Amino acid sequence: MLEIDSLEGESFLDAGCGSGIHSLAARRLGAKVVSFDYDPKSVACAAELKRRYYDGDPDWTISEGSVLDRDYLDKLGEFSVVYSWGVLHHTGAMFDALANVETLVAPNGWLFISIYNDQGGASRRWRLIKKAYNASPAIVRGLIVALCYPRLWGPTTIRDFLRLKPFETWRNYAKSRGMSPHRDVVDWVGGYPFEVAKPEVIFEFYKARGYELRKLFTCGGGHGCNQYVFVRQRSSAKGKTAARSKKAEAKP
Numbered sequence: 001m002l003e004i005d006s007l008e009g010e011s012f013l014d015a016g017c018g019s020g021i022h023s024l025a026a027r028r029l030g031a032k033v034v035s036f037d038y039d040p041k042s043v044a045c046a047a048e049l050k051r052r053y054y055d056g057d058p059d060w061t062i063s064e065g066s067v068l069d070r071d072y073l074d075k076l077g078e079f080s081v082v083y084s085w086g087v088l089h090h091t092g093a094m095f096d097a098l099a100n101v102e103t104l105v106a107p108n109g110w111l112f113i114s115i116y117n118d119q120g121g122a123s124r125r126w127r128l129i130k131k132a133y134n135a136s137p138a139i140v141r142g143l144i145v146a147l148c149y150p151r152l153w154g155p156t157t158i159r160d161f162l163r164l165k166p167f168e169t170w171r172n173y174a175k176s177r178g179m180s181p182h183r184d185v186v187d188w189v190g191g192y193p194f195e196v197a198k199p200e201v202i203f204e205f206y207k208a209r210g211y212e213l214r215k216l217f218t219c220g221g222g223h224g225c226n227q228y229v230f231v232r233q234r235s236s237a238k239g240k241t242a243a244r245s246k247k248a249e250a251k252p
């Protein structure tokens with residue numbers, strides 16, 4: 001996505017790191033990595049990954065924090081790569097989160113995010129289902145998941161039968177997705193808060209803040225994520241403040 005082979009010499013912020021799997025990949029590519037998540041279990045999982053592969057490494061730090069907490073973010077500094085995959089739409093305040101991560105990108109740095117696609121009525125219906133799932137007891141949750149199966153797996157299953165390869169996608173799913181197909185269904189149905197945006201909305205949002213879109217992968221109009229790589233074109237807000245105060249100091 002960044003069109004480079006190495007992250008040597010780059011600073012990499014993984015905002016909403018989840019398990020820490022992408023932080024590990026960035027560290028292996030040579031970046032100095034800072035990871036955070038607001039969920040203590042995710043932080044614990046990322047810490048375990050670090051313990052297994054980079055124990056005691058000072059170039060990978062992991063902490064608990066929220067992308068909506070300005071005081072916390074202000075202490076992190078600026079990064080040449082700010083990466084937030086599948087996170088900002090789950091915060092309950094997506095546009096605040098989109099604005100907050102932007103302040104952490106160094107001048108000429110990359111901002112790499114993925115945001116759920118806005119499918120209009122279909123997204124609104126999914127939002128209701130997700131809300132209902134999260135408000136329900138376990139037995140009702142199971143029923144909601146079961147009712148979602150035909151929509152989520154029906155077309156693929158029929159296609160595999162027609163190709164005379166019954167359940168091929170289901171059987172091979174974990175290899176490509178990194179989780180079992182059932183876990184993926186539960187993850188999708190239960191993933192709430194849930195906000196969505198059309199690509200043009202995200203494009204305009206960051207264009208207005210001095211970013212240029214370098215790469216866009218859409219999910220083809222489906223219910224997945226669109227992925228964006230932006231580059232910061234102007235000096236950062238922090239840089240500007242520092243420059244302003246230097247000027248003020250220089251004044252007689």
Ligand SMILES: C[S@@+](CC[C@H](N)C(=O)[O-])C[C@H]1O[C@@H](n2cnc3c(N)ncnc32)[C@H](O)[C@@H]1O
Binds near residue numbers: 020038
């Ligand atoms: C779908 S997971 C993605 C995890 C990781 N980025 C990945 O791609 O594997 C969403 C993550 O966002 C985290 N998250 C949700 N709200 C957050 C917030 N306000 N601040 C930081 N992380 C948050 C969740 O705890 C979860 O780990």
